[in-house]
Amino acid sequence: MIIYVILLFFLLIxxxxxxxxxxxxxxxxxxxxxxxxxxxxxxxLFLLLQAPDVALTEAAIGVALTTIIFIITIRNTxxxxxxxxxxxxxxxx
Amino acid sequence: xxxxxxxxxxxxFGVYLLEVLFKLDFGHQFFLNGVKDFYLxxxxxxxxxxxxxxxxxxxxxxxDTLGEVTVLFLATTAMSSILYKERHQLGERxxxxxxxxxxxxxxxxxxxxxxxxxxxxxxxxxxxxxGGFQGGVIIxxxxxxxxxxxxxxxxxxxxxxxxxxxxxxxxxxxxLLGMLNGGTFLENFLPTGTMNNLLSGGVIPIIYIAVGxxxxxxxxxxxxxxxxxxD
Numbered sequence: 001m002i003i004y005v006i007l008l009f010f011l012l013i014x015x016x017x018x019x020x021x022x023x024x025x026x027x028x029x030x031x032x033x034x035x036x037x038x039x040x041x042x043x044x045l046f047l048l049l050q051a052p053d054v055a056l057t058e059a060a061i062g063v064a065l066t067t068i069i070f071i072i073t074i075r076n077t078x079x080x081x082x083x084x085x086x087x088x089x090x091x092x093x
Numbered sequence: 094x095x096x097x098x099x100x101x102x103x104x105x106f107g108v109y110l111l112e113v114l115f116k117l118d119f120g121h122q123f124f125l126n127g128v129k130d131f132y133l134x135x136x137x138x139x140x141x142x143x144x145x146x147x148x149x150x151x152x153x154x155x156x157d158t159l160g161e162v163t164v165l166f167l168a169t170t171a172m173s174s175i176l177y178k179e180r181h182q183l184g185e186r187x188x189x190x191x192x193x194x195x196x197x198x199x200x201x202x203x204x205x206x207x208x209x210x211x212x213x214x215x216x217x218x219x220x221x222x223x224g225g226f227q228g229g230v231i232i233x234x235x236x237x238x239x240x241x242x243x244x245x246x247x248x249x250x251x252x253x254x255x256x257x258x259x260x261x262x263x264x265x266x267x268x269l270l271g272m273l274n275g276g277t278f279l280e281n282f283l284p285t286g287t288m289n290n291l292l293s294g295g296v297i298p299i300i301y302i303a304v305g306x307x308x309x310x311x312x313x314x315x316x317x318x319x320x321x322x323x324d
Contacts, residue, residue: 052222053146056214060230065312068237072319 008048015041026085028074036067141285142219142294150224151300155268155279158300161226162264162307166257169311176318192242200242207235215305219294225301229308236313240320248317253310260307267296267303 015038022034039062046055080086136148151158192200214221215228239246271280279300286293 053144053224053227056223056227057230060227060234064234064237065230065316068241068316069319 004048008045011041011045011048015045026080027087028079028081029071032067032070032074035070036063039063039066137288139285140281140294140297141288142297143289144219144222144224146222147219147224147297147301148294151297151304152279152281152295155271155300156277158304159265159268159278162261162304165308165311166261169315172315173318192244197242200238204235204239207238208232211235211305211309215301216298217291218301218305219297220289220291225304226308228301228305229310230312232305232309233312233316236309237316240317248313250314250317253314253317257307257310257314260303260310263303264300264307267299271296 018034018037018041022031022038025031025034039058042062043055043058046052046058132145132149132153136142136145136152140148140152142148142152211228211231213228214223214231215225218224218228236248240248268279271282272278274280274282276282279296281295281297283295285295292298
C-alpha cells in the first residue's frame with residue numbers, strides 16, 4: 001500500500017516537473033513535448049486510479065493527437081517567440 | 094411574427110423549468126440519492142453489459158453522446174472550412190522530418206496493427222475499457238503515422254465523408270428507433286444476450302461501431318487537411 005502511495009507521489013512530482021519545464025522552455029517544440037509528457041503521466045495516473053476508459057482517452061488524445069497538432073502549428077508559424085531565444089549556432093570553420 | 098415565435102418558445106421552456114422546480118422538494122437530495130444505484134444495478138441486470146461506463150455513456154445518457162458527436166463534427170467542419178481552401182488542388186505536403194527507409198518500413202508494418210487495435214477497442218467497448226471515441230482516435234493516429242512517414246500518401250476525402258455521414262446517420266437512426274419503440278432516445282430495443290459475450294448489450298455495439306468510424310474519419314480528415322495546408 002505504501003509503495004502505491006509513493007509511486008503516486010513520484011508520478012505527480014514528475015508531472016509538475018514536466019509542466020514547469022514546458023513553461024520555462026524557450027524552444028516551443030520542446031515545450032510541446034513537455035505537455036505530451038504531462039499527458040502520458042496523467043494517463044498512467046488514471047490507470048492507477050482505476051479509470052481505464054479515461055486513461056485510454058488521455059493516452060490517445062493528449063499524447064498523440066494534441067502533440068502532433070501543436071507540432072504542425074509550430075511548423076506553420078514560428079519555433080521561437082523572439083529571435084533572441086534562438087540558441088547560438090557554433091561557427092563552422 | 095418572429096417575436097411571437099420567440100415568446101412562445103420561451104414560454105414552453107419556462108413551463109417545463111417551473112414544473113421541474115416545483116416537483117423537487119426544498120432541500121431534498123434528489124440528484125444524489127437515486128442515479129448511481131440505478132446505473133449500477135440496471136446495467137448488469139437489464140442490459141447485460143460488463144462495462145458500466147459504456148452503458149451510461151451510450152444508453153442511459155445517449156443524448157449527451159449525440160451532443161458530443163455534434164460538437165466534434167462542428168469543430169472538424171470549421172477547421173476544414175478554414176484550412177481547405179482549394180478543393181481539388183492540395184498543396185505540397187510539407188514534411189516535418191524527412192523519413193528514412195527504416196521509418197517507412199516500420200510504419201508500413203505497424204499501420205495494420207494500429208488499425209486492428211482501434212477496431213478491437215471500439216468493437217469490445219461494452220466488454221473492456223474503451224469505446225467508440227478512443228478506438229476512433231487510435232485509428233486516426235494510425236493514419237497519422239502513415240501520413241508522416243510517406244510523403245505521397247493520400248487519403249480520399251470522398252471516402253472519409255461517406256464513412257462519416259453514414260456512421261452519423263446510423264447513430265441517429267438507432268437512437269430514433271429507440272424512441273419509436275416507446276422509450277427514450279437510444280433506449281435498447283434489441284435482445285441483450287448473455288453477459289460477457291461479444292454479441293450482447295443490445296444496441297451498444299452498433300452505436301459504438303458507428304461512433305468509432307465517425308470519430309476516426311473525422312480526425313483523419315482533420316489531420317490530413319492540417320498537414321496539407323499551404324504556408
